[in-house]
Amino acid sequence: MAVVIDTVPGQARPPRHPEKAHRPDKPSLRKPDWIRVKAPVSPGYAETRRIVRENGLHTVCEEAGCPNIGECWEQKHATFMIMGDTCTRACAFCNVKTGLPGALDAAEPAHVAAATEKLGLAHVVVTSVDRDDLADGGAAHFAAVIGAIRARCPNATIEVLTPDFLRKDGAAEIVVAARPDVFNHNLETVPSKYLSVRPGARYFASIRLLQRAKELDPRLFTKSGIMVGLGEERGEVLQVMDDLRSADVDFLTIGQYLQPSPKHHPVARFVPPEEFKALAAIARAKGFLMVSASPLTRSSHHAGADFARLKALRAAR
Numbered sequence: 001m002a003v004v005i006d007t008v009p010g011q012a013r014p015p016r017h018p019e020k021a022h023r024p025d026k027p028s029l030r031k032p033d034w035i036r037v038k039a040p041v042s043p044g045y046a047e048t049r050r051i052v053r054e055n056g057l058h059t060v061c062e063e064a065g066c067p068n069i070g071e072c073w074e075q076k077h078a079t080f081m082i083m084g085d086t087c088t089r090a091c092a093f094c095n096v097k098t099g100l101p102g103a104l105d106a107a108e109p110a111h112v113a114a115a116t117e118k119l120g121l122a123h124v125v126v127t128s129v130d131r132d133d134l135a136d137g138g139a140a141h142f143a144a145v146i147g148a149i150r151a152r153c154p155n156a157t158i159e160v161l162t163p164d165f166l167r168k169d170g171a172a173e174i175v176v177a178a179r180p181d182v183f184n185h186n187l188e189t190v191p192s193k194y195l196s197v198r199p200g201a202r203y204f205a206s207i208r209l210l211q212r213a214k215e216l217d218p219r220l221f222t223k224s225g226i227m228v229g230l231g232e233e234r235g236e237v238l239q240v241m242d243d244l245r246s247a248d249v250d251f252l253t254i255g256q257y258l259q260p261s262p263k264h265h266p267v268a269r270f271v272p273p274e275e276f277k278a279l280a281a282i283a284r285a286k287g288f289l290m291v292s293a294s295p296l297t298r299s300s301h302h303a304g305a306d307f308a309r310l311k312a313l314r315a316a317r
Helices: 043-054 070-076 108-121 138-152 171-177 191-197 202-216 234-244 274-284 303-316
Strands: 079-082 123-129 155-160 182-184 221-228 253-258 288-293
Touching: 043 070, 043 108, 043 274, 079 108, 079 138, 108 138, 123 138, 123 303, 138 155, 138 171, 155 303, 171 202, 182 202, 182 303, 191 221, 202 221, 202 234, 202 274, 221 234, 234 253, 234 274, 253 274, 274 288, 288 303
Parallel strands: 079 123, 123 155, 155 182, 182 221, 221 253, 253 288
Antiparallel strands: none
C-alpha cells in the first residue's frame, strides 16, 4: 500500500481529527457544578510541565484533555504517553490526535526513566496511543520502557495502560513478561456503544486481553475502566462489571464522559455523584478488590495511592 504524505512547506497544519472535520457539530450540554475544576496555575504544575518538555515526552494528561491535570501535576504525577502523539484509531470519545504515526523513538524509554527519576515518582503510569501499524502493536516498546524505569528507578512501581493489541498475537505475553505491577486496559463503554464510540475495538477481545494478562501472571494486578454518560443503560453497566469479574479483574474505575469538542460524541447526560456511589457499592458487592467511581475519576487519577491500597486489600484477604 502506498502512503502519500504532503511535505510542501507553508501548508496549513492538518486537523487534529481529520475523520471528524466535516461532521456536523453535536450539541454540548452545560456542565453541572460537580464537574467543574480549577485552571492549572500552581508552581508544581509548571515544574512538571518543564520536566516533561525537557525530556521530549507526551502525556495523556495533556493530549486527552484530562480535567485532573492541575491537581495531578501539582503533585508531579504525570502519566506518560509513549509511541508518539498520533493514534491509528479514531474513537469518537477521544481527544488524542488521529493520523499516520511516525517511527518509534529508540531513546524514549531512557527519557521516560529520566523523567520518572526527576519527578520523584514512586508509582509511574505509562500509556500509549494505538499503533495498529506495528507488528506487535508496540508491545516490545512497552517492555523497553518498563525495563528502563526498573534500571533507573528500581523502587518505583509501574502501571501500564495498554491498547487492546487487537490481532497482535503474543503482545500481551511480551508486556506481562516485563513484569509491570499493574496491567490496565480500559473497556471505555458498554458493548452496544462500541460501533459508535470505539469502532476500531472489539469488546470481548478487550475482555480476553485482561483475562490473559492475569493467566500469564496471577500475581499481577489487573484494572479496567469505563465512562458513563454516553447513552448506556444501567443494566449494561452491571453486565460489564460481571464480564470483568469473569476475567478476574481486580480494580474498576468509572468516570463521567466529557465531550472534547463539538465534533466528538455528545454527552447524553451528566451522571450525578449519588449514582456513582451506588455503582461503586454494586461493583464492590460483585467482588472487585477495589472500585473508584466519581464524575472526575480517570484511570490514572490517584494511581499511586490506589496501588498501595490494592496491595493492602489483597494482603488482607
